[in-house]
Amino acid sequence: MPSWQFNSTVTRCSRPTLARGAIAAVCIAFQLSVADIINADSAEPAKPATEPPAAARTTTTQGPISVSAQYCASILDRAADARFAEQRAQLAKLQKQIEERLGQLEQRRVEVETWTKRREDFLAMVRGNLSTIYSKMKPAAAAEQLAKIDDMTAAAILLKLDPRATSAILTEMDPAKAAELARLFAAAERTKTGKGT
16 A cells, blocks of 8 residues: 555544544445455566465455554544534633623613713703793694604603693694604503503
């Protein structure tokens, strides 16, 4: 058997990233190529009587087959162990990245909660003052101003007003905006009475 065939097989079989099936396939291909060489030798014409007997030739020619099979079988476990170690290292690296990302997300969640609380506190303070301001405005001017702000804030302001002032402002508003605000009033009322939205 030429030494270059064995060396290339050793190189292929020693890579730890190859899958176990790929290593076995390389080893089987190597064994088949050795068997082909043996068969080619046996297909040659009869040799002079000085050659060793057939039994002796079988043991010497089967030697490389069993050695290669033993080599490939022994390297399978080491290759699998190396592959598992590499995968374990990759998983540890990914777990560390995930933990770092979770830490960043937790910081952002705290920041968002802080800003949300500050916004809600500000809106609660503003709504109380704004309802007083809007109650003193003319209905047409109040309707025009409330049409330009978001629906939740407008609904909160109108709910704090006297019902007569609220109806006068809604009358002056665009019908679509007034209907949306009325829907929000109804949802708020259902929430207060505990009937859900």
